[in-house]
Amino acid sequence: MAVNNNPLSVWIAGQAAGELFSEQGEFVFRYEPDMTVQNFVSLTMPVRSRDYSHSALPPLFEMHLPEGYLLSVLQRHFAKLSGADDLSLLKLLAPSVRGRVHYQVDIEAVQPLELTDLLSPTAGLFDELVVRFALHSPVSGVQPKVLAQIQDKATLRMEDYIVKAWGPDYPQLALNEYWCMRVLKAAGITVPEFYLSDDSALFIMKRFDFTSTGQWLGFEDMCVLAAKSRKQKYEGSYEQLAKSITSFVSPQHKIAALQQFFKMMVLNNHLQNGDAHLKNFGLLYENIHNIWLAPAFDVVSTTAYIKNDVSALTLMGSRKWWSRKHLLTFGVQHCELTQAQANALYDECEQAMGLVAAQIQQALTTEVMADKQQILMHLLSCLAPK
Template sequence: MLRYKRLNIHTTQGFAGELTRESQYVFNYRTDNPACEIALSMPLRAQSYAANLLPGVLRQNLPEGYLYFWIREHFGKVARMDDMSILAIAGRDVIGRVRCLTPDAAPDQEIPGESLEAILTWRGTEDLFADLARRYALASGISGVQPKVLVPEQLAQTGKEVIDKSTIKGRRLIVKASGDDYPGLAENEYLCMSIAREAGLDVPDFWLSESRQLFVVQRFDYDEGRYLGFEDMTSLMNRQTDEKYTGSYEQVAKALTLFCAADQVSRSLAELFQSVTLSVLLRNGDAHLKNFGVLYTHPHRDDCRLSPLYDVVNTTVYIPPDTLALKLHGSKVWPGREDLLRFGREHCRLDHPDEVIDRLVETAMAFRPEAESAIWRQMRPEIEKAGLLLTGLHRRPVSAHPAQPPASAAAGSASD
């Protein structure tokens, strides 16, 4: 049975070194270029990095759920399914700037890609996501239980003009499917991200397919033809994937303070507060350590900052008794207004966190998609109840509740 014992590790800035599997995982730099360092906490040195676990920056992208079982099903007979093998199979295209290649693999291999319009308008009888998975699962080093694959966008070309392909870079997309266990999940995420966008949070471009079965989001780690560094909180905190629900939002804030560039700390903490408040408002019980991360050019550029928002869904429509993913002030119970105000002032360094809460609540309460759907009819009462709790209106007499959303908030649109 095939067993991978050595992988070459590349970054956007060039070849970094070798990862070997002995009694432990051992990484050695094979470069003298500091820009090729693979992680914020792994500086260039002659000494090996050895541990029983993969380095966090590599471990963070190990497939979970759908992709993990797809790889096991297709390769389990020929390769030992340990972390090293999974990296060898799926580590070519991962979120971030670090690539894992087998020694005989070429660093650059062109993948034709797919038309975004074709994905969004697919009306065939075959399962489009299953077809995408067959073609792109091996180039999809991405974590998360939800069915998802990384897909390059195919740029449309017209006429007979000859174009140098090296000069044009299409968008990199993540295509997600609802799955059988969570009906309406793709539309659920689309609606939550639409509310976030309406409220002014930093979000990547995203789309919902006409069938409402696929959610497509543009990768935020790809900019002007280059991949940016990305590390989620499990990497920064040296936690294993199964520890992603262990910890607190205060610890996330502390990590941002430690790792973000000095001129990015205030902004990153403010965006973290918005993100946590929005998750409380939208009843997103999956805002765990892997759903917060940082972006940077390379470890020596000094531009590290919180990444755009991603993976936001209303979870209480599927799990009614759901709670926070991480602790806030020592508890996973949904926090009230005072708890969030304290978090904003003490850990996110905000002078007026009340204004942020009010803006987010106002936007969410006023949001209406273009067309009602079954999943929105389930989500809306959950969001409105949370909004009332965060504004204190639930304590007033019924007659004191506003009959309509605040007039100052424009109704949202759920279409691109």
């Protein structure tokens, strides 16, 4: 099969919005001549008559490409057929990109699962999921993961879940993420629906950009909003993230967004999440007038595996883990909080850490597997009062 050099048709909510193609070493996106302003492909790419031209695949489109494990699977099996550059890879995945921005209306059907299949997995299930869903998984992130379609038993509705596994380099990563997400949820931070399989082999998270009324929301991560590629996801500061939230989030959501971001920063520091990079924060939107901070996702304690790991981005010019005093200063100076508000939000985080720490201690009383005990003990040390 020859490499496909035809333009890739980009759609917004079922309507053709423009074409993406390569020309003379540049990646070009061209809007349809009659495109309305509300059908923008990205908050950073408003509708205009002039082409958008980039030396690399524009960040909005690159956001749909996989990384790490899944990327290696696709390159190993399909690069000879489709080409190895980013646009060729995007064309390969295009039929399965589901969201406000998509590339083809019709999506090849795959055999659905039920959530109980994931919660009580059989041996080799994740490998089976990779075979079944690899070409249907336009999700970023380096750890083993796939995007699986799950059918609700009661409604028969198809929904998308991200299913993550782990390898020997990061033992019990699913258990790690599950308890970290429980801390954030207990602190009142918006999080997606998530589960841990019975054997702790899989962390399962429901996509959060699809509403109960059947509407796809726009989602853009902070790499896109900062006009950076996925290779630059560790370049930047949390002050810049706060500034992006202030700049892009709609006025009616700005206070809540900055408060949630501040609490995320407090807990990322306590949990020592060294992977809180640009791609692990993002915004959701219905339209240009209704933009808010996306739920928290991909939170793990990386020091469980890398003892002296540091923060993914800089804060106050450093990648160290900061104390309450310094984080309160960050909240006041960059999240538009009063000192009293910052203290109250920090207290909410500490209360959540205490609550979940008690639950982890209870789980330890019946846990017999050494690697699980090690992760749980590490999380307890992170949650201990400092």
